[in-house]
Amino acid sequence: MNEQLFQQLVTSIKQGGPILRSQKKASRKRTHEWPDAQSVREKLGLTQAQFAALIGTSVRTLQNWEQGHRRPEGTARALLRIAERHPQAVLEALHA
Template sequence: MNHLKRIEQRDAARDIQAELLEGLQEMAADMPAASHRITQTDVALARQKAQMSQASFAKTLGVSVRTLESWEQGARRPSGAARSLIKLFIKHPEFVREALS
């Protein structure tokens, strides 16, 4: 989950209010907004390695698709139990998928 920790550290240093005001000012001035690269989270990586859709991965983890989406986007963090399963999916996706089927 080192990647998630880096995302949290990056976001902790952000001034969201200033970014929003800057974006509004750019829109008002008809300037193109700055683009931000969205990086893949460990949750998305685990789902891809398991070769599962969001719906089936969410069901396997026992969460809603909406919750899974927020994890993949880095907006929220999975619980401890979910983090453990996600780590297993990254290391041994076939084993976990078969064991939980």
């Protein structure tokens, strides 16, 4: 690592300390909207068992998403987002 990049990293860490200790507010905040698994499933007209089988997850995992105990991550989150916007495309692709 070159010296300039190292100094940028050090500066960033020093700026982050007060934010982590709640002594200073972050200059920007990112929020992530999580797809609503239950509304996606209902939009597709599937039972929990059918939907879980379709997307390759367990019914229990789906129930945890729908009840808000857990959030879908990674590819599951991406698939739910696509299904939310293009339900027929997902049904066609996964039933093929």
